[in-house]
Amino acid sequence: MALIVHKYGGTSMGSTERIRSVAQRVAKWARAGHQMVVVPSAMSGETNRLLGLAKELMPNASTPEALRELDAVAATGEQVSVGLLALALQAQGVPAVSYGGWQVAIETDSAFTKARISRIDDVKVRADLAAGKVVIITGFQGIDADGNVTTLGRGGSDTSAVAVAAALKADECLIYTDVDGVYTTDPRIVPEARRLSTISFEEMLEMASLGSKVLQIRSVEFAGKYRVPLRVLSSFTPWDIAIEEEAASGTLITFEEDEKMEKAVVAGIAFNRDEAKISVIGVPDRPGIAFSILGPVAEANIDIDVIIQNVSHDGRTDFSFTVPRNDYARTMDVLRTKVQPVIGAADLRGDAKICKVSIVGIGMRSHVGVASKMFRTLSEEGINIQMITTSEIKTSVVLDEKYMELAVRALHKAFGLDQEAVAAA
DSSP states (O other), X not given: OOEEEEEEOTTTTSSHHHHHHHHHHHHHHHHTTOEEEEEEOXXXXXXXXXXXXXXXXXXXXXXXXXXXXXXXXXXXXXXXXHHHHHHHHHHTTXXXXXXXXXXXXXXEOSOTTSOOEEEEOOHHHHHHHHTTOEEEEOSSEEXXXXXXXXXXXXXXXXXXXXXXXXXXXXXXXXXXXXXXXXXXXXXXXXXXXXXXSEEEHHHXXXXXXXXXXXXXXXXXXXXXXXXXXXXXXXXXXXTTSOHHHHHTOSXXXXXXXXXXXXHXXXXXXXXXXXXXXXXXXXXXXXXXXXXXXXXXXXXXXXOOOOEEXXXXXXXXXXXXXXXXXXXXXXXXXXXXIIIHHHHTOSEEEEEEEEEEEEEEOGGGGGOSSHHHHHHHHHHHTTOOOOEEEXXXXXXXXXXXXXXXXXXXXXXXXXXXXXXXHHHHO
16 A cells, blocks of 8 residues: 555646546545545636736735735635545545645745745644545645745645655655646647656756746655655546556656666757846946846846856946746846946846747766757757856757747757657657
8 A cells, every 4th residue: 555646737627527537536546545645736727717806906916915815815726626626535435535735734934926835744634544534635825834825836736746745755646737748848849749758857857947837846846855756647548547557657757867868868858938038238347246237136036047148348248147028027127227227237138039948868968069969950940049058967048939949849850859759650
């Protein structure tokens, strides 16, 4: 008998029919003798609906008091999901109990709308599991030290599930989604993209951080920190599929590197179109100038990604960086009001129509010429590179947004990522 955590996304919980299917799948695992904890998201579209209502009443809810209320509103979506799933299981004769994150309790800090988990009290959950119940816990939310309901930010249900699995020392955490695993890239852009049977934790972390939407990056970080066995698989396979077959499907995120992984120089192509580039022109080239520019941006709680500082000419330089596209206008405002007048920059320039395309693979550690092959491929397609950043297992380039799909297709082919699919056919 194993302790298994299932996580189901909003699409999987999108209707009573789908919730019934989830219940049948969970019941199958429970009847096979496994202790089951389930972490579902809100029904598809529900969180957007709730936040839309809040926005009608207060378009710019940015004060701590308003953010507290946004969390109180948004958290109700998952509350509905866990109650409905518990009822669906009970209707099938399976003992089940639902809890809000605040009842478990999943303890967080007080950063409303993007709280971070600090501790999970597992006593109540373990008692219910020992009594033979399926335990269903809301994803995406917790409670702070003052008793306020908090939410973890978009994609937070993945993080909740992995954190619960870590706290309970679960044998495995299965993330059920509307796709059947992790692919070499998005099949909607490259039809030849193939599903990976395994991917290393490091590669998955890079893929998630670089734009892959299969798993939320914080959930991958949790899995790596606590070494939680993690598998991504589809919730749209028949619920009565054999457990052995289901448990071996999808993509396993592994902590073990093997020879096959090393042979695959590049495991996948990630991309992100939700970025904007900002250049601060003609800034003094002196110690501390980077902090003078980026410090106020960080204080505004804006994430910064790729950073480039050009060679100095006559004591002046240009400083460029990227931010999330929805933070572009706010970043420009911070720079105009708090940075440019202070440092005496000549100009500010921005471009909200860029994208980032990345190649990822642990095999890059032991193979030379990977980056040059990437640059040659893009050059042959007439694609200009605006910025470059690298790590040990990834190379990312910033491009004009209109070239994104062409770049992804060209790189996918250049690195032979469709070859196994062709051979299998």
